[in-house]
Amino acid sequence: MKNEVIKAVREALKSLNLENIPDIEVEIPKDESHGDVATTIALNLARPLKKAPRKIAEDILINIKEAPGPFEKIEIAGPGFINFTYKKEYYIKRLEELLQKGHEFFRIDIGKGKRVQIEYVSANPTGPLHIGHGRGAAVGNALCNLLSSAGYDVEREFYVNDAGMQVKLLGLSVYTIYQQMSGNDIPFPENGYKGDYVKDISKEINDKAGNKYLSKPFEECEKVFTGFAYKKMLANISHDLREFGIGFDRWQSEKELFDKGTVKDAMERLKEKGFSYEKDGALWFRSTDFGDDKDRVVVKKDGEFTYFASDIAYHKEKLDRGFGTIIDIWGADHHGYIPRIRSVLRAFGLPEENFKVILVQIVSLLREGQPVQMSKRSGEFITLREVMDEVGADIAKFIFLTRRSDSHLDFDIETAKRESSDNPVFYVQYAFARISSIFKQAEERRIQGFRSSGVQDIDLTHLKEDDEISLIKKLLHYPMIFEGAVLSYEPHRITFYLQELARLFHSYYNKHRVLSEDNKLTSARLYLCKAVQIVLEEGLNILGVRAPERM
RNA sequence: GCGCCUGUAGCUCAGUCGGAUAGAGCAACUGCCUUCUAAGCAGUAGGCCGGGAGUUCGAAUCUCUCCAGGCGCGCCA
Numbered sequence: 001m002k003n004e005v006i007k008a009v010r011e012a013l014k015s016l017n018l019e020n021i022p023d024i025e026v027e028i029p030k031d032e033s034h035g036d037v038a039t040t041i042a043l044n045l046a047r048p049l050k051k052a053p054r055k056i057a058e059d060i061l062i063n064i065k066e067a068p069g070p071f072e073k074i075e076i077a078g079p080g081f082i083n084f085t086y087k088k089e090y091y092i093k094r095l096e097e098l099l100q101k102g103h104e105f106f107r108i109d110i111g112k113g114k115r116v117q118i119e120y121v122s123a124n125p126t127g128p129l130h131i132g133h134g135r136g137a138a139v140g141n142a143l144c145n146l147l148s149s150a151g152y153d154v155e156r157e158f159y160v161n162d163a164g165m166q167v168k169l170l171g172l173s174v175y176t177i178y179q180q181m182s183g184n185d186i187p188f189p190e191n192g193y194k195g196d197y198v199k200d201i202s203k204e205i206n207d208k209a210g211n212k213y214l215s216k217p218f219e220e221c222e223k224v225f226t227g228f229a230y231k232k233m234l235a236n237i238s239h240d241l242r243e244f245g246i247g248f249d250r251w252q253s254e255k256e257l258f259d260k261g262t263v264k265d266a267m268e269r270l271k272e273k274g275f276s277y278e279k280d281g282a283l284w285f286r287s288t289d290f291g292d293d294k295d296r297v298v299v300k301k302d303g304e305f306t307y308f309a310s311d312i313a314y315h316k317e318k319l320d321r322g323f324g325t326i327i328d329i330w331g332a333d334h335h336g337y338i339p340r341i342r343s344v345l346r347a348f349g350l351p352e353e354n355f356k357v358i359l360v361q362i363v364s365l366l367r368e369g370q371p372v373q374m375s376k377r378s379g380e381f382i383t384l385r386e387v388m389d390e391v392g393a394d395i396a397k398f399i400f401l402t403r404r405s406d407s408h409l410d411f412d413i414e415t416a417k418r419e420s421s422d423n424p425v426f427y428v429q430y431a432f433a434r435i436s437s438i439f440k441q442a443e444e445r446r447i448q449g450f451r452s453s454g455v456q457d458i459d460l461t462h463l464k465e466d467d468e469i470s471l472i473k474k475l476l477h478y479p480m481i482f483e484g485a486v487l488s489y490e491p492h493r494i495t496f497y498l499q500e501l502a503r504l505f506h507s508y509y510n511k512h513r514v515l516s517e518d519n520k521l522t523s524a525r526l527y528l529c530k531a532v533q534i535v536l537e538e539g540l541n542i543l544g545v546r547a548p549e550r551m
Numbered sequence: 552g553c554g555c556c557u558g559u560a561g562c563u564c565a566g567u568c569g570g571a572u573a574g575a576g577c578a579a580c581u582g583c584c585u586u587c588u589a590a591g592c593a594g595u596a597g598g599c600c601g602g603g604a605g606u607u608c609g610a611a612u613c614u615c616u617c618c619a620g621g622c623g624c625g626c627c628a
Contacts (some may be wrong), residue, residue: 333623431606
């Protein structure tokens with residue numbers, strides 16, 4: 001919708017001999033009386049040209065007027081806005097195009113097949129997913145869908161921290177419970193994992209192996225316990241994610257990076273390039289050369305790799321696999337890690353703007369307004385599983401996506417459940433279901449001209465009501481919203497748009513009857529509904545939320 | 552101590568790249584179902600955009616400073 005405006009303004013500027021213009025900014029005015037699309041170009045040119053913005057606007061306007069194109073009205077308003085209002089025929093034409101192409105209408109190729117790697121969730125396989133992981137999953141999934149719809153070649157990846165202290169601690173916790181179950185009163189490890197799931201795993205090992213490991217110290221059967229435990233948890237995580245509607249193309253094991261020598265190779269590359277040095281018996285990465293605030297140890301005095309070493313290898317491998325853009329979605333508590341990882345990618349040649357970290361803020365879980373204490377170590381936490389069982393995956397996902405990812409989120413389980421009828425997700429889904437219901441009615445009444453014939457046979461110019469035109473405009477705004485969401489990596493913009501669209505539809509539905517005695521009008525309105533449905537579905541698909549035929 | 556995020560209506564949050572009179576949902580209050588799903592609609596009310604200073608034609612948005620909340624600053628993972 002904005003393309004026509006940009007084109008018209010650019011040509012007008014050209015005939016004014018103004019060609020070195022950066023971007024022509026176009027926005028959707030808040031107030032409908034300010035036209036359909038507005039540009040602030042005259043305001044922005046005022047300073048460089050040293051001319052009054054209204055004067056610039058007038059000059060532009062004169063040059064556009066010579067070729068008015070699809071516009072009904074072009075006005076200068078306020079300090080120098082140029083407001084464009086399209087002709088009704090234009091809306092009808094675009095609506096028809098939308099209906100003919102369906103979802104294809106929205107396939108704007110922004111990414112041009114560029115390969116993007118998006119890593120999200122990446123929870124330690126030391127316990128079930130909690131609600132915070134759920135938020136990361138919802139955001140990551142929606143972002144992947146968003147970029148993928150925009151023509152990017154997206155790979156979804158989960159990084160499995162299956163090496164190191166944490167999984168070992170899980171193994172030790174399981175081992176300890178296993179011993180205690182048979183009466184060996186050995187002390188529980190400090191910071192060990194205490195949830196019921198640990199006991200379940202211990203029990204399972206006991207059922208399978210009986211007393212086999214009772215007389216053995218942990219060191220001798222570490223691989224069995226740790227390996228069994230984290231694989232169990234990984235299966236649990238993967239299962240919950242699948243049920244939450246989240247999928248991955250690849251699960252990258254950290255352990256594998258060690259086993260295959262990827263970490264060692266990466267350290268050698270650092271050395272070759274002169275990016276590392278030895279000091280105090282340890283090996284350091286010169287990350288300050290690439291914007292970090294201090295250098296980081298990669299190989300400890302005792303010869304062990306640090307956690308950062310495997311992260312270097314991991315991110316380097318992302319580059320080696322040929323991704324031009326790398327996006328990591330992390331919990332906000334990891335923000336201190338950004339300069340470190342950024343320095344790695346810069347060291348290996350990725351332009352800075354091609355690495356993006358999206359921080360997902362902590363979810364504060366409430367029940368009836370009261371905070372629910374969560375601590376993974378003590379085993380007191382609400383799992384994603386419980387939230388799914390209690391409030392449902394669609395509600396949870398939608399709520400996660402009604403906020404910017406970096407803003408705090410209070411998630412009240414009781415509210416999400418009890419007020420389910422007022423829940424925004426239902427509001428949007430309801431609009432979709434209502435339309436389906438209208439279609440069903442139409443078929444039952446055998447209304448002619450719908451589904452039996454194509455759009456080309458329908459006279460959409462019967463859509464004359466202001467509410468109808470507003471609805472069509474809203475539909476045509478979608479590509480602009482979509483583009484903004486893609487470029488800013490902000491899926492929540494889609495969520496807000498969908499609520500606005502649903503609101504317009506519900507309002508329209510209450511004011512005007514779709515099915516009436518007037519067959520031609522009915523057909524036109526049915527197709528308008530169809531268009532609304534297509535856009536609702538398009539948006540809900542990106543959010544990963546179902547679009548139900550009936551509710 | 553240093554760094555990052557947040558502060559907008561009673562509550563939860565939007566607010567496009569610095570633009571027009573600051574927006575929505577919930578809660579509150581008033582109405583609307585013989586007719587396509589009332590999980591809905593129409594309306595009323597609600598604001599010192601945390602405080603202060605600055606930048607300019609113009610600031611919720613940018614800069615500085617202060618206040619409040621959250622988080623991060625290991626040869627831990």
